[in-house]
């Protein structure tokens with residue numbers, strides 16, 4: 001039976017939330033972690049995690065989540081599986097959460113760990129080949145594409161930075177962009193244009209991704225309507241991420257222009273007693289390892305805030 005008021009609510013059960021949950025439970029805070037789906041967040045979409053410390057052979061996303069959840073449960077992590085539809089800070093000392101079924105809950109301190117979602121192309125083949133050659137994170141998956149020809153879809157900073165990073169592994173990287181110039185900053189463009197392993201297909205978009213057990217190619221259409229096929233063994237879809245912020249009062253949290261939440265180094269937002277950790281934060285790097293670190297930092301900030309109320 002859940003209570004109506006907690007000292008601390010952790011909103012979201014991805015890596016940031018699970019790490020916050022571990023620290024909160026271990027510190028014996030009066031807490032609950034609220035998750036609308038299954039704990040694990042985006043890691044559940046990750047076939048194989050090769051860059052999380054402590055697992056020298058790598059680990060499947062599912063097993064990593066399982067271990068993180070079991071670790072927090074060992075200290076009696078309290079979880080509630082439901083969706084928060086709205087967070088209300090009209091009384092900033094007494095944070096209200098309105099749940100999907102219309103019921104309410106409140107807390108003194110709140111850690112927002114609602115994460116983000118990678119934007120998808122929504123073309124045939126993309127869903128079925130996810131994790132089998134279709135990736136949304138170059139930093140995460142580049143080493144799996146050693147000596148292969150891969151395509152990068154996108155033209156912003158992330159796409160071009162990741163294309164550059166991919167050339168450390170892939171034999172050739174083809175950037176496919178729907179415009180005739182990149183949105184990435186000039187310095188990134190210069191580096192990419194000077195890299196002999198990177199080539200570009202302009203004014204084109206992907207209409208489908210082909211392959212049976214792995215990616216074999218992408219079908220393209222250009223702005224004149226001409227179609228073509230490019231044979232590649234991997235496709236990196238790097239067309240941005242969308243913050244999971246539907247339930248949050250973005251104005252009060254002073255969200256950035258993309259809807260991410262700015263914080264200080266201790267993960268404190270503009271509202272006293274409200275912290276944000278993981279991919280929902282306004283930041284450059286979105287990885288499991290820093291989501292986990294921020295979750296822990298957020299609990300320490302929450303403890304300091306709760307102490308200040310006494």
Ligand SMILES: Cc1cc2nc3c(=O)[nH]c(=O)nc-3n(C[C@H](O)[C@H](O)[C@H](O)COP(=O)(O)OP(=O)(O)OC[C@H]3O[C@@H](n4cnc5c(N)ncnc54)[C@H](O)[C@@H]3O)c2cc1C
Pocket residue numbers: 011012013014015016017034035036037038039040041042043045046048049050051052082083084085113114115116117118135136137140141244247277278279280286287288289291
């Ligand atoms: C395909 C893919 C592969 C990746 N591979 C790697 C990798 O190999 N290595 C790596 O370091 N990083 C990888 N990443 C990035 C990594 O998964 C994220 O950085 C990390 O999961 C962020 O953790 P988080 O807890 O901040 O958010 P998330 O993982 O996004 O979790 C947020 C959680 O909050 C819940 N939630 C959101 N809103 C609500 C609400 N209103 N009510 C209740 N619950 C809510 C969601 O259901 C979700 O479970 C990958 C990402 C993707 C998409």
